[in-house]
Amino acid sequence: MSILFHSARKLDAHGQVDDFWMLVADGTITATGSGPQHPAADESVDVGGHWLVPGFIDLHGHGGGGHAYDDSADDLRAALATHRSHGTTRSVVSLVANPVDALVEQLGMIADVAAGDPLILGSHLEGPFLSPDNRGAHSPQHLLEPTPAVVERLLEAARGTLRQLTLAPELPNALEAVQVLVESGVAVGVGHTVADADTAKRAFDAGARILTHAFNAMPGIHHRAPGPVVAAFDDERVTLELILDGKHVHPRIAHLAFVQAPGRIALVTDAMAAAGSADGDYTLGDLTVAVRNGLAMLRGTTTIAGSTLTQDAALRMAVSEAGIAPVDAVAALTLTPARALGIDDRHGLLAAGRAADAVVLDHAWHVTQVWADGALL
Numbered sequence: 001m002s003i004l005f006h007s008a009r010k011l012d013a014h015g016q017v018d019d020f021w022m023l024v025a026d027g028t029i030t031a032t033g034s035g036p037q038h039p040a041a042d043e044s045v046d047v048g049g050h051w052l053v054p055g056f057i058d059l060h061g062h063g064g065g066g067h068a069y070d071d072s073a074d075d076l077r078a079a080l081a082t083h084r085s086h087g088t089t090r091s092v093v094s095l096v097a098n099p100v101d102a103l104v105e106q107l108g109m110i111a112d113v114a115a116g117d118p119l120i121l122g123s124h125l126e127g128p129f130l131s132p133d134n135r136g137a138h139s140p141q142h143l144l145e146p147t148p149a150v151v152e153r154l155l156e157a158a159r160g161t162l163r164q165l166t167l168a169p170e171l172p173n174a175l176e177a178v179q180v181l182v183e184s185g186v187a188v189g190v191g192h193t194v195a196d197a198d199t200a201k202r203a204f205d206a207g208a209r210i211l212t213h214a215f216n217a218m219p220g221i222h223h224r225a226p227g228p229v230v231a232a233f234d235d236e237r238v239t240l241e242l243i244l245d246g247k248h249v250h251p252r253i254a255h256l257a258f259v260q261a262p263g264r265i266a267l268v269t270d271a272m273a274a275a276g277s278a279d280g281d282y283t284l285g286d287l288t289v290a291v292r293n294g295l296a297m298l299r300g301t302t303t304i305a306g307s308t309l310t311q312d313a314a315l316r317m318a319v320s321e322a323g324i325a326p327v328d329a330v331a332a333l334t335l336t337p338a339r340a341l342g343i344d345d346r347h348g349l350l351a352a353g354r355a356a357d358a359v360v361l362d363h364a365w366h367v368t369q370v371w372a373d374g375a376l377l
Helices: 073-085 100-115 148-158 174-183 197-206 227-233 251-260 311-320 326-333 335-341
Strands: 002-012 015-025 028-034 043-046 051-054 056-061 088-096 120-126 162-167 187-190 239-243 265-268 280-284 287-292 295-298 358-361 367-372
Touching (some): 051 326, 056 120, 056 311, 073 100, 088 100, 088 162, 088 367, 100 148, 120 148, 148 162, 148 174, 174 187, 174 197, 197 227, 239 335, 265 311, 311 326, 311 358, 326 335
Parallel strands (some): 002 043, 120 162, 239 265
Antiparallel strands (some): 280 287, 287 295
16 A cells, blocks of 8 residues: 655754655555655655654664563563654664573564564663673673674574674773674674774774764763764774763763764664663663662762763754754764664665655654554554
8 A cells, every 4th residue: 555745844964855745555655755746655644744753773772661672572672662653663672781591581582572573673682791891770780792603603693684783892801802703794883882992993994883882881082082982983983872861961072072072973772671661660671770850870870871862852952952954963863783783774764765754843843653664653
């Protein structure tokens, strides 16, 4: 069945088009244009002059709606439903550091669910190959060096669905692991690290292409020690994740990142179970997280433990607080993360041949409809 979207204000990384129309069939955008003349279709959706943007892509999240991705298949589905209602049509499912046996089981569970859900892009191992000195909300007893045997075991457990892995490049065997992972089609992120700029650059030269939640759990920018953030700014190959909730990174620093790395900022949630849910006590891996006024911290500490962010809220923060042009903010939720994963031939734009993933937003950037593969979610 064909569907015609019309009377929209289209906004994607290629710019704004008013009175936009889009024809969809079999989960794919087949034609686009503007003006009152448009093709016939089996069904018509009047966007009513609201914004029509591509579906959001989240490279990094751990849960939502009161559910953690790693608890069970049912929890994974429930958490994803929360984020989909906020415009995220494609998700990478992130796992915190855990014993290898537990990670093997969780990777298998994600692979099973993803086999029946094309909106799941795969899994992300945020750990166990992290620095114990910048571990954030990861249990220190589960952190490991990236030995070949463990890397291979995790790759096998994922059955081809491991999409991303974060590691600290200063660890023994890390650069060798980057090369193995890249050869296996995994996007490698530098993060939870004490690396200096030179070490980060070596990781990027080895094939790492993402900076995991830039500024967080890594050395900051110092006038005598630029650190991994500046190394990422300087490398056109690298995408920088950014958690834009106003708590992880100040909006003015977020603006700086957009200026220094145009077209390379991906707005992620790094959301834990409390995203889209209420304050309270939650678990992240085997750690207890206290959420108060939307801020998640490891119980009894001042360590931020993920976020309660949804991507539509990140869009509003980018536009209203960080002073990011709407076209750039939308690109950071759509085409930029698609490029980071090498799927920008199919995702990230409202153009013929792309997946029919679209979000309708009102004038204040609040979600009113979400479509994925041409179906209303």
